Amino acid sequence: MYEFSKAxxxxxxxxxxxxxxxxxxxxxxSLAGGYPDPALYDVAGLxxxxxxxxxxxxxxxxxxxxDGTPRMKAAVVRLMAERGCETSPPHVIVTTGSQQAFDLxxxxxxxxxxxxxxEQPTYPANIQTLRACQARIGSVRTDKDGLDVxxxxxxxxxxxxxxxxxxxxxxxxxxxxPSGATMTLERRLRLLELAVRHRCLIVEDDPYGGLRFxxxxxxxxxxxxxxxxxxxxxxxxxxxLSKIVAPGLRVAWAVAPAEIIHRCQVAKQAADLGSSPWTxxxxxxxxxxxxxxxxxxRICAVYADKCRALAAGLRSSLGDAIRFDEPAGGMFIWAxxxxxxxxxxxxxxxxxxNVMFVPGAGFQVxxxxxxxxxxxxxxxxxxxxAEASRRLGEALHATQSNRPPSSRP
Amino acid sequence: MYEFSKAxxxxxxxxxxxxxxxxxxxxxxSLAGGYPDPALYDVAGLxxxxxxxxxxxxxxxxxxxxDGTPRMKAAVVRLMAERGCETSPPHVIVTTGSQQAFDLxxxxxxxxxxxxxxEQPTYPANIQTLRACQARIGSVRTDKDGLDVxxxxxxxxxxxxxxxxxxxxxxxxxxxxPSGATMTLERRLRLLELAVRHRCLIVEDDPYGGLRFxxxxxxxxxxxxxxxxxxxxxxxxxxxLSKIVAPGLRVAWAVAPAEIIHRCQVAKQAADLGSSPWTxxxxxxxxxxxxxxxxxxRICAVYADKCRALAAGLRSSLGDAIRFDEPAGGMFIWAxxxxxxxxxxxxxxxxxxNVMFVPGAGFQVxxxxxxxxxxxxxxxxxxxxAEASRRLGEALHATQSNRPPSSRP
Numbered sequence: 008m009y010e011f012s013k014a015x016x017x018x019x020x021x022x023x024x025x026x027x028x029x030x031x032x033x034x035x036x037s038l039a040g041g042y043p044d045p046a047l048y049d050v051a052g053l054x055x056x057x058x059x060x061x062x063x064x065x066x067x068x069x070x071x072x073x074d075g076t077p078r079m080k081a082a083v084v085r086l087m088a089e090r091g092c093e094t095s096p097p098h099v100i101v102t103t104g105s106q107q108a109f110d111l112x113x114x115x116x117x118x119x120x121x122x123x124x125x126e127q128p129t130y131p132a133n134i135q136t137l138r139a140c141q142a143r144i145g146s147v148r149t150d151k152d153g154l155d156v157x158x159x160x161x162x163x164x165x166x167x168x169x170x171x172x173x174x175x176x177x178x179x180x181x182x183x184x185p186s187g188a189t190m191t192l193e194r195r196l197r198l199l200e201l202a203v204r205h206r207c208l209i210v211e212d213d214p215y216g217g218l219r220f221x222x223x224x225x226x227x228x229x230x231x232x233x234x235x236x237x238x239x240x241x242x243x244x245x246x247x248l249s250k251i252v253a254p255g256l257r258v259a260w261a262v263a264p265a266e267i268i269h270r271c272q273v274a275k276q277a278a279d280l281g282s283s284p285w286t287x288x289x290x291x292x293x294x295x296x297x298x299x300x301x302x303x304x305r306i307c308a309v310y311a312d313k314c315r316a317l318a319a320g321l322r323s324s325l326g327d328a329i330r331f332d333e334p335a336g337g338m339f340i341w342a343x344x345x346x347x348x349x350x351x352x353x354x355x356x357x358x359x360x361n362v363m364f365v366p367g368a369g370f371q372v373x374x375x376x377x378x379x380x381x382x383x384x385x386x387x388x389x390x391x392x393a394e395a396s397r398r399l400g401e402a403l404h405a406t407q408s409n410r411p412p413s414s415r416p
Numbered sequence: 417m418y419e420f421s422k423a424x425x426x427x428x429x430x431x432x433x434x435x436x437x438x439x440x441x442x443x444x445x446s447l448a449g450g451y452p453d454p455a456l457y458d459v460a461g462l463x464x465x466x467x468x469x470x471x472x473x474x475x476x477x478x479x480x481x482x483d484g485t486p487r488m489k490a491a492v493v494r495l496m497a498e499r500g501c502e503t504s505p506p507h508v509i510v511t512t513g514s515q516q517a518f519d520l521x522x523x524x525x526x527x528x529x530x531x532x533x534x535e536q537p538t539y540p541a542n543i544q545t546l547r548a549c550q551a552r553i554g555s556v557r558t559d560k561d562g563l564d565v566x567x568x569x570x571x572x573x574x575x576x577x578x579x580x581x582x583x584x585x586x587x588x589x590x591x592x593x594p595s596g597a598t599m600t601l602e603r604r605l606r607l608l609e610l611a612v613r614h615r616c617l618i619v620e621d622d623p624y625g626g627l628r629f630x631x632x633x634x635x636x637x638x639x640x641x642x643x644x645x646x647x648x649x650x651x652x653x654x655x656x657l658s659k660i661v662a663p664g665l666r667v668a669w670a671v672a673p674a675e676i677i678h679r680c681q682v683a684k685q686a687a688d689l690g691s692s693p694w695t696x697x698x699x700x701x702x703x704x705x706x707x708x709x710x711x712x713x714r715i716c717a718v719y720a721d722k723c724r725a726l727a728a729g730l731r732s733s734l735g736d737a738i739r740f741d742e743p744a745g746g747m748f749i750w751a752x753x754x755x756x757x758x759x760x761x762x763x764x765x766x767x768x769x770n771v772m773f774v775p776g777a778g779f780q781v782x783x784x785x786x787x788x789x790x791x792x793x794x795x796x797x798x799x800x801x802a803e804a805s806r807r808l809g810e811a812l813h814a815t816q817s818n819r820p821p822s823s824r825p
Contacts (some may be wrong), residue, residue: 008649009617010583011679012549015524018682042479046512050473057470064459068662070451072688103512107688114548115424119528135686139523140421174419208418240417253477257692277544278687279516283666283695 013119014139021131022369029358036395038364038382041338045386046251047306051072052298053289060288061408071284074272075101075260079287082294083246084262090216090231092244097265100272101258103282105214105247108261109133111271111278112210112243113140113175120181122173124162126154128341128370128379130184130212133177145173145371151332153180153190156197163205176209180228182215182337185370185381189335192225198290199228199235199242207241214247214259217303219336220311229262240264248290251303257282258290310338310385313392315383320396325403338385341367348406350380356402356409362395422528423548430540431778435620438767445804447626447726447791450593450747454795456715457662461707462698467588469697473680478694483681484510484669488696491703492669500639501653506674509681512691514623514656519540520687521585521619521652522549533571535563537750537779537788539593539621542586555782560741562589562599565606568709570615578706584617589637591624591746594779594790598744601634607635608644608651616650623656623668626712628745629720638671649673657699659747660712666691667699719747719794722801726793729805734812747794750776752787757815759789759807765811765818771804 008390025040028356058065074080080096087094102108117123120143125134127146137144147159159176166172178198180190189197202209211228229244247259261271275281293299317340318333331342344350350366367379384392433449469476475485483489488523489505496503511517524531528550534543536555556568568585575581587607589599599607619636638653656668662821670680684690702708726744726749738753753759759775766772776788793801 009525012523012525012527012530013528015679015683018679020682021685024685045474045478048473048477050477053477054470054473057466061463061466064457064463065454066664067457068457068462068664069454070658070663103688103691106686110687114421116418116421118421118423121421131687132685135682139683139686249479254479255475255477255692255693257688257694265417270424270427273429273544274424274548276433276541277428277515277548278519279666280541281666282512283692284664285698286692286694289694303703394758 012212014141017066019135019138020034021135022365023131024365026365032361034361036362036387036391036398037382038362038387038395039157040383040386041232041256042386043250044309047309049298049302052296052302053253053293054293056296057289059292060285063288066288067285069284071281071287073276073281073284074268075099075199075213076284076291078291079258079299086294087262091226092262094262098262098268100268100275101260101287102275103244103257103279104254105212106132106136107278108245108259109210109212110136111274112261112267113137114144115274116143116174116208122166122171123175123177124159124173125177125372126179126183127373128185128367129177129372130179131369134372141391144372146292146371147205149183149186149188151188153183154178154186154198156194156201157186159198160201163201163207173207174207175210176202177210177212179212181213181225182218182334184215184337185339185365185367186341187332187334187337187339188258188341189225195225195228195231196238199231199238202241203235203237208243209241210243210245212245214245214250215337216246217251218307218310218338220307220314222335243267252290252293252299254285256290258286307336312389313384313387314340316392317382317396320381320393321399324396324400328403335356338383340382340384341383342380343376344380345378349377351377353380353399353402354408356405358398360398360402361400362398423550428544428547430544432540433773435772435774438772441770443770443801445771445796445807446510447771447793447796447804449792449793449795451661451663453718456718458707461705461711461748462662465701466698466707468701469694472697475697476694478693480690480696482685482690484508484679484691485693485696485700487700488667491700495703496671500635501671503671507671507677508669509677509684510669510691510696511684512652512666512668512688513658514621514668515541515545516687517654518619518621519545520683521670521676522546523683524550524676524679525583526551527619531575531580532567533582533585534781535587535592535760536782537587537594537776538586538781540778542621543781553781555780558592558595558597560597562592562603563587563607565603565610568607569610570612572616572617576614581614582616585611585623586618586619586815588621590622590634591627591743591748593624593746594748594774594776595750596741596743596746596748597750600633604634604637604640605644608640608647611650612644612646617652618650619652619654621654623659624658624746625655627716627719627747629716629723631744652676660715661699661702661708665695665699667695691763693822716745721798722793722796723749725798726791726805729802730791730808732806733809735763737812737822747792749791749793751789751791753789754786754787760786761815761818762789762808762811765814766808769811771807771808771811
């Protein structure tokens with residue numbers, strides 16, 4: 008009946024939302040979400056922060072600045088400095104989650120038909136954003152060391168020859184959602200060089216960087232711009248409190264060249280005038296309280312245990328039928344089923360057994376690999392992770408015995 | 417250096433933001449903002465609501481549903497019923513201010529080059545939204561009874577003959593920003609008939625409807641859809657707590673046909689995943705507390721006094737040099753300078769005298785009338801409104817004596 012815009016003619020649901028309906032199933036253990044464990048929220052610290060923020064009722068209740076409250080922007084500058092990135096308020100915009108930061112950057116840069124590159128696999132909500140901009144989306148493969156920069160270099164050289172360079176490359180270099188992989192230092196430096204050479208914007212999405220539980224930190228692309236001449240013009244860095252403090256605050260930010268931030272601020276005026284100064288006030292007070300460091304140590308220790316529990320459970324219950332690299336942080340294990348099994352078939356057997364995960368195809372914009380799946384260890388308890396693995400083992404056996412004999416390997 | 421998208425190649429600042437730099441001038445009395453009076457916030461009621469919402473920490477801290485928390489959507493349904501509009505949750509999406517609701521509707525409907533109609537004058541931040549969608553924006557004149565439906569009918573008939581019908585008509589029918597005007601019942605019914613006849617979406621922006629301080633309420637376009645066959649398919653109603661409770665909550669909503677709400681929800685997933693469930697929780701608790709009705713009575717009484725004070729001050733200090741209709745609600749007096757005076761010239765004399773307002777040209781997309789201006793009575797005290805009028809009188813005399821004699825009438 009309505010003539011919708013081309014961008015929203017045929018809306019697609021995200022692969023995760025498609026599973027929402029099963030969440031309420033009694034006894035369901037979900038490995039599908041990308042949510043922090045609510046049991047780990049620093050409720051007392053956030054309540055204190057809310058009480059302190061609430062004392063300045065006007066700061067909570069008035070309109071705030073479109074690009075973020077001065078107090079929250081200052082808190083971002085301090086936090087980024089602790090992360091090895093010197094920046095300043097004109098280089099920062101506070102947003103409603105990193106999702107909005109990505110949306111603003113995409114809207115500010117992309118015309119319909121513009122080309123972009125994403126990692127294979129990548130975060131699907133940002134694919135939706137790129138589709139809403141009617142971008143042409145290509146992908147570059149990744150491995151356990153993150154984005155394959157050799158493959159990217161070839162892709163860019165070919166694109167240059169065809170006059171079809173991408174305007175933007177989207178990467179989650181640290182504990183990627185969904186792959187869990189972290190890009191090596193050497194690859195990061197080469198990525199920055201490629202950005203400069205091809206005048207291509209890199210959007211570095213870093214919601215998980217604070218969630219390292221093993222190995223040595225790798226500097227962010229933003230912090231490495233000081234080592235690659237000209238690269239600081241080509242990096243937009245997105246970070247968020249959603250995974251490290253609480254998603255309900257909806258407080259995230261972008262750090263970028265001032266000219267880009269200015270356009271994003273103009274875009275945000277048209278998009279929502281500004282994010283809530285109340286939750287920004289709570290977030291700023293929380294960061295000022297100095298509790299974040301201890302909180303991160305606490306949650307990383309728990310996520311480390313959970314990751315190990317799920318990894319051990321999968322190995323013990325599914326054995327050779329599943330392969331994965333254990334991540335050094337974040338919330339996700341990305342796995343591949345062997346023997347020609349499909350994740351959709353496994354999921355169909357898993358759901359009646361009260362366990363679910365997300366098939367990997369929805370994270371892949373080209374040539375989806377039906378054998379892949381994403382399992383999150385963040386939310387369930389250690390006991391539930393063990394039980395979930397056991398149920399997945401049962402589902403696996405059912406999947407294997409349901410297959411027509413001819414297709415068995 | 418960057419190749420921005422066409423939508424953001426040459427960003428325009430809003431006419432109000434251009435004045436922000438003068439706000440800090442010591443002693444400045446601003447009639448420029450469109451903000452509620454912070455002295456009127458129901459701080460105690462909101463603090464109670466925040467305390468109650470905070471008891472359910474997970475509801476505050478987890479991700480909320482993209483289209484709004486079930487509790488906030490239920491509160492919207494109840495509030496809309498009190499306003500004479502029967503609706504249900506699938507017809508509601510909660511947004512970060514009405515600005516976001518308008519942005520989502522615009523993105524869902526408009527392709528670059530699509531035509532839209534707005535009132536002359538109209539709210540400039542939504543013009544920015546339409547420009548970001550690269551819409552072709554036409555305007556229809558208004559008078560003290562709101563949108564001139566005769567003019568609209570002619571415009572639509574001509575557009576139909578040219579095969580250039582607008583996809584969307586944007587109206588603020590009640591206590592318009594900036595005009596203060598309210599559309600009559602008869603015009604509203606005719607507007608709905610025109611929407612049905614030309615299959616054109618009406619976006620009814622109603623942030624001020626609760627702020628009536630004199631005269632009889634006129635039903636919203638949404639509530640009148642029951643009286644015009646087929647019209648319910650063509651009305652999107654936007655409402656907000658920003659003007660009646662507090663803008664810092666950033667809680668607003670759209671009511672529309674379920675198919676439109678569904679697209680908006682998909683668009684919002686890509687735009688920010690969801691507005692903060694924490695501030696939605698506070699808003700829902702506040703609405704559940706039942707304090708809104710008494711709060712509205714209190715603030716409407718104050719705004720009535722303020723409106724009268726500004727109107728009387730303008731008449732006494734500027735006399736025949738200014739003409740305006742006193743509004744029956746809202747926050748704004750829309751005025752015209754006589755004798756060929758321009759609002760920009762008056763503003764140039766006003767700012768050094770520590771009073772400011774917004775010249776009207778920025779509210780007009782076609783043929784801007786340099787003699788018009790918007791004055792908000794909402795924020796200053798009664799004393800400041802009287803003093804502001806006195807200063808405007810001085811500025812007027814300075815403007816008149818600064819003009820070259822030949823141009824004096």
